[in-house]
Every structure is written in C-alpha cells, then in structure tokens.
Amino acid sequence: MNLGKKPRVAIGQAGGPTAVINTSLIYFIEEAMKSYTVFGIINALQGLMENWIVEIDEEKFKELEPFRFAPGAILGSGRWSVQEDGLQLAVENLKKQEIHSLVLIGGNGTMKACQLMEETAAAMNYELQVIGIPKTVDNDLLVTDHTPGYGSAARYVASTVRDIGEDLKSMRNFENVRIVETMGRNVGWLTAASILLKESQEHPPHLIYVPETPFSIELFLQDVSKVVKDVGYALVVISEGIRDEQGQVLSQISLREGGKTVLGGASKYLADKVSGEMNLSVRAELLGMNQRCCAATVSKTDRYEAGLLGQEAVRLLDQGISGHMLTLIKDSEGDTYRVGKCSLSDVAGKERRMPESLLHEIEQGEGALFKKWLRSLVGDDLEAYPAWNSSQHFLKKGGN
C-alpha cells in the first residue's frame, strides 16, 4: 500500500492502431491524473515485459495532449505473443514501480492478455486491478454493441466505396469491374459498411463478400457477369479474409511480422480471374492502413465514445472493480448508447462474427436494419450520390 502517496496506474495501447485509440488514451490520462500517478507503457505488452514504463507527469502530458485526436497509438503499439514467463516479468515490472492498476486499450487478444495478467498477479500474490478499454476497427468484440475504432473505419469504407463507385461509373466504357478489398480477416463488419450509402440495386457497390459466408469463385464470376450485363459495370467489395468452402483464404501475402501472416491480395487474385476468364477490364483496389488511420473521415460519435470510455475506465478504477472491460449498451429506445461493463472472460480471445440474420437481411433486401444501426455510429452527414438517368441511358448504349 502506498500510504500518503497517490495510487499508481499504468496504461498501454495494444494491437493495430485506430483513428481514435489516442482519444481513449488522452481522456483516460487527463481524468486519471486527478487522483492517480499515471504511467504510460511504451509498445504495449512488449513494453510491460521489457519495463518500458514511464511516468506521465504534467510536462509529458503536455507533449501527449496534442495527439488527442490524432490516429496511431502514440505510446507505441504492436503485437506480442504472451508467454508465461513474460507475464511474470510484466508483473514484476509493475511491482518495481508499485503500480497496482493496469489498463489496456485493445481488442479480444488484448482482453485475453488482461485476463492473463490478472491471473498471473493473483498467483504471485501481487494485488493488481485490471481494466480493459475496447478498441478495434473489426468490431469483433462480444457483449459490447460496437467497439470504438469501428465507427471511423466504417465511415472511411462507406465514403471511399461511394467515391470509388462514382469514379468507376465515369470510366465504365473502359473499365468494367473494380474489386475493392477491405480489412477483415475473420469478420465482415467493416466490409459490410460499404453498403451504407447504396440506395438502389443499380447503385454501387453491387456485390459484397464477407468471411462469414463461404466463397465460390464460380458463383462470383456468374454474379459479376450478371451485374455488368444489368448495370453496365460492377463494383465489388470483399473482405481480405474471404475463404472457400474448405476454409482456405483466397490469397495471402506474408509480412515478416514476427512470423504472423498478414492477408491481402484476394482482390488481385479475383481480378486476375475476371480478366482471365471473362472479356472484361478489371482493377483491384486494396484499401490499406488508411482504413484504420484516416483522420479526414473520423466519426464524431466514434471519437466521443472513445473519449468517454477512456474517462469511464477511471470510474471503474475508483470503484475498485477489476477483471472487466467497458462496453457500450444500446438504449432500448432510439440509437443512443450508454456505458456498461462485462467480465473479461466474456470477451477474451472470443470473436463476434456477423450473425446469420443480419447477413440474410443484407443479402435479401437493402439491409435497412444494418444501415440504421451503422448510421448511429458513423454520423448523419454522409450522403449518397444520386443516380443520373441520362447517364444510365447512355451507359447502356455506350457500354458493352
């Protein structure tokens, strides 16, 4: 016990950065500094183990504060595979600085690390309070209605696909098919966001493929052919992680990133199929890191919620709660959300895929329910481009 001293808390940012993970961080620090001595963990779990834990005093906070609304993880992020002895080392490092509270901002992998840290500390008889702040562009955390980071990434995908659709429509007599690949190794939440501004069957995007549904190249080629015939051009959006009936991902490139396989390239693979097997011109577009870091398309709602959860983490610390992750809970009426919490064990290492019913709703109709929900996350100020009838007319005349 630090009698006469402020209690000490350490915070870190784990996993892939988002456009609002710094917002959670800075609001947390600002709030926590009122009653805690706050430490920043550089490079997340690796920093915990290697003891890169720095006190954030007033001066350091002044350096950090300008990043409140900047993308990226200012403390340094990254991935790290947790080993048992590493966990013990991490607890030892916290112990050295008498830090009894740990807050990590991250996804389901990070929540697993939170859980392991709590268990390891308990086994070592070290009092450690652990709280998780959710963060992921994938929106694949259970329990919470949605996750900070997703709203901004979804806004990026929705507006980008709208713009690329308009660009492709302009080029329709020279380019028939464009295949846009989004992030999403195992879940299609981000890919599905591309339908937000689709207002009719002719409107792009025309075809969407997510990892939750097995992908058939044969059916894909048939679908593309039909859309080009009907509309004059086809805008296709796919998740990087789409896989065939055997569960094999379509294409994968390996980034020497601690041996971790990074997907990417399914769009190129499919573009080659389209140009090879059909007499159509096609272009593959791999949306890159922009999806998680674009500052120009941050959702105000997402930013607000990220900041709010940062502040609310301090509430949980004050209440002596441990082993929990903050959540966003949908109010029974309207599209508003309030803050809740769940046990780490309910989310740690688990993955929320898009439910069958939602996929069905999107596939069968216009996905009105999904769009209504998504609107509440990305904001009302994003509009679809209208269709120009004469253009449609000439499209058919001038197209293939």
Next chain:
Amino acid sequence: MNLGKKPRVAIGQAGGPTAVINTSLIYFIEEAMKSYTVFGIINALQGLMENWIVEIDEEKFKELEPFRFAPGAILGSGRWSVQEDGLQLAVENLKKQEIHSLVLIGGNGTMKACQLMEETAAAMNYELQVIGIPKTVDNDLLVTDHTPGYGSAARYVASTVRDIGEDLKSMRNFENVRIVETMGRNVGWLTAASILLKESQEHPPHLIYVPETPFSIELFLQDVSKVVKDVGYALVVISEGIRDEQGQVLSQISLREGGKTVLGGASKYLADKVSGEMNLSVRAELLGMNQRCCAATVSKTDRYEAGLLGQEAVRLLDQGISGHMLTLIKDSEGDTYRVGKCSLSDVAGKERRMPESLLHEIEQGEGALFKKWLRSLVGDDLEAYPAWNSSQHFLKKGGN
C-alpha cells in the same frame, strides 16, 4: 448560322476523373445556359465520334446539379485513341446538331484532341470554336501555374502520408518500413506533395522518389537502411512511374484497358527487395483511385478554381476566342492566382516535369519554396502531428 436561335455549345469530360472535374462542368453549364443551348457529350471523345451528344435542358440540369461537388465525371469519361476518320465523324456529329462551339475538360492529351478537332473542322470548312479547361491530378500541364484536380489530390496524398506515418510509428517495433506508392507515370508532383507536413528530418516521410530522377535500387536499399538506423523506422513514398537509369519502369501491371499499360506495383517490388535483402519487416501500400476521387479531402481552393475556370470558359466563348486553354497565373505578390489563357499548341501533348531546381530544393533542404506554393493550393487547415520526445527515446531503446 443559327439566326434567331441561341448559339450551341457542347461540353465533355476527358481522361481520368478528379475530385473537382464535375465542379468545372456544372459551373460551366450553369453559366453557359444563360446565353447558349448546352449539349453534354457522354463519354468524351468516344461520345463525340459515336454521337452521344445530349441537350442539357432545365430538367436535365436539375439531374446534373447535385453532382457539382461530387468526384468522378458525371458525363462519363474514359480514354480513346483519336483517328483521323474519327475526328471527321466527330465534326459531322457536331454539324448535325449545328453545334459551333466545343469545350473539353482534360489534360495534355485532351488539349491535343481539342487542337485536332479545330484543325479537322477548319479543313472541313466547318466553323468550330474550341476551348480547353485544364484538369489533371498529375499537374503536368505547361503554362498554367497549376491545374484543377491537383490541389485536392495533393491534399489527399499529404494527409494520407501524415496519417500512415503516425500509424507506422505506432507499429515501429513490429514493422520497420512502409513503402507508399502514389500516382505519377512520368512526373512527381503528386508524390512530392507527401512532404507538405514533414517538419523535421525525423518526421515521415523519410525518403521520396519521383520519375524525374533515375532510380537506383542499390542506393535505395542503402537509404532505407540508414533511415531505419537513425530514426527507427522508414516511411518511403514513390511514384508509380519511377524508373532506372535505362528508363525502364520498375514494375508494371497490365490492365486490359484498350491495350493501355497501367503502372502499379513498384512498391510491392521494392518491398520484396527490402524484405529479401535486409532483415526488416516491410509493407507496400498502393494508394488507389482514392487519390483522384476522395471527397473528404477536397481542397477548397481547388474546388473554387475548378468552378471559376468553368465559368471563365463561357467568357472566352463570348469573346469569340478559339484554340485556347484557360490557365491560372500566379500574381506577382502573395499566393493568389488569376485566370489567363494560352494557345492550345503550347500545351497539347506536352508534359511539365518537376524542374531540376525544385527537385534540388526538396532534396537538399526542407523544400520550403515548394511547400509554400503547395500550401496555397491545398489550404492552411492541414496540420502536421507533432513529435513526442519520449516516444523517440523509447523508439531507440525498443527498436532494432
């Protein structure tokens, strides 16, 4: 002569779309409708030859007007190789509808087409007034200080590279090098825009390569190695058209687009070199069509100038001027511009590369002159992220 009838003008949008080509179009039509009967050419030069020329009456204008600030070319664009008999056909088509004025929005290829149309009409004894409105994200038109479309694309590249830099910095312990590839087959104007928000040597981007300077893979690998050693990570930006001392482009993929070769893939090629020959993790990012169509990053100056040139084209028509392209001329004092014009022959089919002096200024120092000029095009409201000292400190400790 159309005695008692309004004179008739046809307008088309040629070449790759931009985020503001519709702005030029709609402002032109709105202004021209006051004294002309306006026709829209669907799919640019192809439409001229195939007689896809539609009158834009009040009703059609109401359909088009919502696209005033939308990316893409709402009349339909695309590329078309002009043949002599095609040109005669195009003149015949204009003659059928008694259209004696032609306005094309496009780049240096389009200005060549404008020139050929004027010559062909003259040879056919058909009175035809031809005016060009400049448009290109490449900024490679001569005479004009800069070209509508470039400011917005440059803003996209500058802000995207800033965001990607922040994202990479977050991941620096797991990803050492990121290679971002921009548009630019022959000129580096757009690639160079990535330095706008670079404030110090440590700030990304760390290395920039443009087509104007012969590229050496050996020197490139040395440069990357040095930056990673000094800064801890390296953000590299390259033009799609960088080529070696023999003038060969580094990598090319062929899009079945009328036999036209589309570049793209140099970043992937170089990423493979970096990971193959150095013990570094690397990611290639190919910025896609977003560069020319992103609505979220349109420059207000660019939008204004695009609209202004649309309106000014009507002035030239009124004055009976032909064979000219509108230009933007830098005022002697300050970073303001006024409208001018030049002969089509001064720009048709010609290409403005970045001058040696400018490349030297960028390479040797911070490119202050280039940045000052670029600022006047992209707007003052784009800021760099500051550097965080502690992060720098830990970067060295935690990096390679």
